[in-house]
Amino acid sequence: MDELIETHPGSWILVAGPRAIRATMLTLIARLAERGPVRVLDGGNQFNAYLIARQLRGQPNLLSRISISRMFTCYQVLAALEKASELPMPLVMLDFLRTFYDESVPFHERRRLVSRCIPHLRRLSVMAGGAVSIHPPAVTSSEAETLFAILAEAAAERWIQDPPAPIQQPGRLC
Amino acid sequence: MDEILTGWLLDVYREETSLTLWLLDDDGQRRRLTHPFPAAFYAAGPANQLRALWRWLSEQEIQVHLSRMERKDVFQGIVTVLAVEVVHAPQLDALFRRAVETYPDLTYYDGDISISLRYAARFGVFPLARCQVVVNAERVKTITALNTPWELEPAPVPLRILSIEPDRDPAQACPRHLVIRYDRIRYILPLEPARAFLISLRSTLERYDPDLILTDWGDTWLLPCLLKLSKEYNLPLPLNRAETQGVIEHQARTYFSYGQIVYKGSQVQLRGRMHIDRRNAMMWSDYGLEGVLEMARVTALPIQDAARLSPGTGISSMQFVTALRANILIPWHKHQAEQPKTALELIHTDMGGLVYQPTIGLHKDIGGIDFVSMYPGIMVRFNISPEVPRSKAGDLTPATGEPGKVPSMGIVPQTLAPLLEKRIAFKTALGNLHPKDCRREVYKARASAEKWLLVTCFGYLGYKNARFGAIESHEAVTAYGREALLRAKEAAEDLDFSILHMYVDGLWVQKPGCSTPEDFQALLAEVSERTSLPIALDGIYRWVVFLPSRVDERIPVPNRYFGVFQDGSIKVRGIEARRHDTPPFIAETQMKILAILAKAADADRLPDFLPEARQYIGQRLDELAKGRVPLAELLVSQRLSRELTEYSSPSPAARAVWQMQAEGKQIHPGQQVRFLYTRGEPGVHAWDGTESTDISMVDSNRYKTLLMRAVGTIIRPIEQHFEIMPQHSNYVLFPNQKAGPVKELGGQMPLATFLDLRGRLVQLH
Incomplete structure (x- = not known):
């Protein structure tokens, strides 16, 4: 999967799966940095510069090609996307939905914000393409599924890795 | 007719259209007063949307005054806003909610601030403030605070x-x-x-x-x-x-x-x-x-x-x-994300506090010195606030911002300064009070409340929902902290002290012949001079033991130690007695062993007290084996960290919760679960369940293992130091390795590391 994901100018791809796909996304960032500048927006505190440095194998100067900005609320995600200008570099958005799972924000508001983000994902991917990763929430909900559906609908391509089989709750032990 | 009252403000809350105040007056009467009070929220955004909001607000039943004005946003500077002053403050919440629903794309400020805080800001009052109130028919005309929250000893309030x-x-x-x-x-x-x-x-x-x-x-x-x-x-x-x-x-x-x-x-x-x-x-x-x-x-x-x-x-x-x-806008939602930086810059800035790994083993005559409230001190001294541009890293000079564009002091240090000053005043006062002075406990409690606020204020700078937080400010605090600690280290080394350990805001130093507070004064003065931050002697240890990793005893562990000060008091960090999930019986045993060892006048006399400690350990093992330990003393208390369905392999706490659920009791993530380790399946007994248990069911072997591990933490390093053969063969510190003297293992150079924001140890390059 790591080698297959490619960004294409004019569109963005959705990479969905368990937290383990973080490694795939970091590999993608390292690979993109080898080719040129790359912009990373991190919605889930997933960016790890040390892991990427290891993947860049003795080319620490390539770390300077990666521009990173972290967001901790869904409002910040939208604000960061709105503020970003179109540049000739691919966009990698890590754990896009993490902040949108925050139940302290009413669901209609989260849905509105996700919808407002989508045109910006498209805009920022025009020149060099983009990749957006998402993970399922800790506890699945219909709200999370709705948010996922909005994103999946808007993505040009979808890479979906199945989560591991759910764990069966043990029976009564006493 | 007007009446002038003086007394203490007990409570402020909202009713339908006005504010209710409870005043305990000097005659002992509890007076219920009302105070009509306006409050405002603000909206910013495209002019056409603001005009639409203006029209919409004018049509609402709730009485408002609307105006256009310029206000300061900490992150964006001066912004033009629509000011919405609600005549009756208690009606603001409802109007604000409706406005947000109708015009969700605007940026709102001051919309969700509680009425009691608005009142405190407007009139300078606070809970239990001494006030003078002019009233007419129980309606407040004016209210004036007669004291401030920063007094060390406010007049006692005769609360019932x-x-x-x-x-x-x-x-x-x-x-x-x-x-x-x-x-x-x-x-x-x-x-x-x-x-x-x-x-x-x-x-x-x-x-x-x-x-x-x-x-x-x-x-x-x-x-x-x-x-x-x-x-x-x-x-x-x-x-x-x-x-x-x-x-x-x-x-x-x-x-x-x-x-x-x-x-x-x-x-x-x-x-x-x-x-x-x-x-x-x-x-x-x-x-x-x-x-x-x-x-x-x-x-x-x-x-x-x-x-x-x-x-x-x-x-x-x-x-x-x-x-x-200060008429600064309070964003309803913080929109500012982190400023983009390169991955290389991220590595350099996102490093947390500096940690210099300890030298493993027993040491004597060690000075423990700490910066006083280091991070809040840095925030105040170096003016760290989102609206104040930073000076370059490594330069310990206060940030001033651009002349005429930012206040001389940012909102964060402005808030913290009096709090920090009060805490330091309490600490100073406590140092001067007689040990039996009745004010000690009161001062300690108040200082502790302030300590928690100050401890939190640093983390809060990086907290996602902190309205005046900014990750860059958070990183700046740690950068100043690292620089200050390095300067302290250099100062100590210039004065011929050896550094045994450094942990974020504290140093453990040693110098032959230095064993009195006076011996450390020159160092304190030098550190303070080089860093411009206050630093104090936490105490001089008769002896202190820095502990190794449980997994590999060649690896030191930061902030895991125990020691005895010259006055006989004990300080422990990171050992079993400090853990919340350690059964009281085990924590008490560990602390009692330390109390026995603390009787040694100096480190060289420690072996004299080992027999007494061993005798005590034998006694405790005997109590355990004979079932004489009260069950409550064996309780393990753990927090349920997730929903039961999310456990891939059920922890003892999860198994205890299953028992309780089977009895119809609900436990939610975040709640404490108390249980005993028992023999057989499921291996635990939920203490708060309805089924009873007795001592015969308790898994005494498991408790014995836990006890010996705690005993080993204390006794083993001392036996190793003095090359005494272990008396208890079943210490379970290093199950895979043979015991050996620390001296043979402890020669490695301490590694300088950083704790990053996620608490990982990152080696210093």
């Missing part, structure tokens, strides 16, 4: 406090009676028959008319139970002093805070009186009522909130009051 506690934990068994206490009176009130019980309690409430009702399990059991009984028997209870309002009930909830799942039980708040549930109050075991009242004074949060809300909310409230007074 009624304490109610059930005879047992309601989660375990149904209580049979309540213990009632007030003034010098204490009596037992049986819960049955219910009618007689209610009549008697009502009589007490009417007769004593308390200002504050202190309970155990009042939020989660007692008050809900009283309300239910009162309704059932149609016997109203005057829990509220204000008859026009009902009791305020908040539901239980579970939430994430600083990476931990937290459970907050339901809450019951009163009007006209205050209710604090000691079992549901924040940090009650640490600072008690005195600390809660101090928290309320300095944060301006109502007392019932100050008791229940986190120090983070306290810091946030203080910042809101500062912002309101």
Whole structure:
């Protein structure tokens, strides 16, 4: 999967799966940095510069090609996307939905914000393409599924890795 | 006719259209006053949307004054806003909610600030403030604070406090009676028959008319139970002093805070009186009522909130009051993401506090020196605030910002400065008070409340929902901290001290011949000079042991040590006795062993006390083997960290919860679970379940293993240092390795590392 994901100018791809796909996304960032500048927006505190440095194998100067900005609320995600200008570099958005799972924000508001983000994902991917990763929430909900559906609908391509089989709750032990 | 009152402000809350104040006047009367009071929120955005909002607001029933003005946004500078002044402040919430729903794309400010904070900011008052109030027919015309929250010894408030506690934990068994206490009176009130019980309690409430009702399990059991009984028997209870309002009930909830799942039980708040549930109050075991009242004074949060809300909310409230007074906009939602930086810059900036790994083993005559409230001190001294541009890293000079564009002091340091000053004043006063001075406990409690606010303020700078937080400011604080600690290290080395360990804001130093406080004064002065931060001698240890990793005893572990100061007091960090999940029997054993060793006048005499320690260990093992340890002393208490369905392999706590669920008891993530280790399956017994157990079921081997591990933590390094053969062969510190003297292993160079924001150790390059 790591080698297959490619960004294409004019569109963005959705990479969905368990937290383990973080490694795939970091590999993608390292690979993109080898080719040129790359912009990373991190919605889930997933960016790890040390892991990427290891993947860049003795080319620490390539770390300077990666521009990173972290967001901790869904409002910040939208604000960061709105503020970003179109540049000739691919966009990698890590754990896009993490902040949108925050139940302290009413669901209609989260849905509105996700919808407002989508045109910006498209805009920022025009020149060099983009990749957006998402993970399922800790506890699945219909709200999370709705948010996922909005994103999946808007993505040009979808890479979906199945989560591991759910764990069966043990029976009564006493 | 106007009347002038002086007294203490007890509470402020909103009613339908006005504000209600409770004043305890100098005649001892509890006065219920009202105060009409306007409050404002602001909106910014495209002009056409603001015009539409203006039109919409003009059509609403709620009375408002609208205007266009310029205000300061900490992140964006001066912005043009539509100011919406709601004539009756209590109506603001409803109007604001509707405006947000109708115009969701605008940026809003000051929309969700509680009315009590607005009032505090407007009139300079705070809970328990001495006030002068001019009233006319119980309606406030003016109110003036006669003191400030920063006084060390405010005039004592003659509060009437009624304490109610059930005879047992309601989660375990149904209580049979309540213990009632007030003034010098204490009596037992049986819960049955219910009618007689209610009549008697009502009589007490009417007769004593308390200002504050202190309970155990009042939020989660007692008050809900009283309300239910009162309704059932149609016997109203005057829990509220204000008859026009009902009791305020908040539901239980579970939430994430600083990476931990937290459970907050339901809450019951009163009007006209205050209710604090000691079992549901924040940090009650640490600072008690005195600390809660101090928290309320300095944060301006109502007392019932100050008791229940986190120090983070306290810091946030203080910042809101500062912002309101300075006419700075308070964003409803923070929109600013981190400024883009390169991955290389991220590595350089996102490093956390500096840690210099300890030299493993026993050391004597060690000076422990700490920067005084280092991170808040840095924020104040170096003016760290989101709106103040930073000077270059490594330069320990205060940031000033651009002339004419930012205040001389940013909103964050402006908020913290008086708090920091007060805490330092308390610490200084405590150092000068006689050990038997009755003010000591009060000062300690107040200083502790302030300590928690100051501890939190740094993390809060990086907290996602902090309105005046910024990750760059958070990183700047740690950058200054690292620089200060490095300068302290250089100062110590220039004065021929050896550094044994450094941990974020503290150093452990040693120099032959230095064993009195005077011997360290030159170092303290030098560090203070080089860093411009206050630093103090925490104490001189007769001896201290820095412990290795459990996995590999060649690897040191930061901040895991125990030692004895020259006055015989013990300090421990990171060992079993400090862990919340250690059974009391084991924690007590470990601390008692340390108390025995603390009798040694110096480190060289430690072997003389090992026989006594070993005898004590033998005694404790014997108690365990013979089943003489009370079950409550063996309880393990752990927090349920997730939903049961999310456990891939069930922890002992999860197994205990399954038992309780099978009995129909609900436990939520974040709640504490108490259990015993038992023999056979499932290996645990839920303490708060209904089934009983006895000592014969207890897995004594497991407790023995835990006990010997705790014993080994203390005894083994000392035996190794003096090359004494272990007397207990079953220490379980390093199950895979043979024991060997630390001296052979401890020659490695300490590694300098950083703790990054996620708590990982990162080696210094």
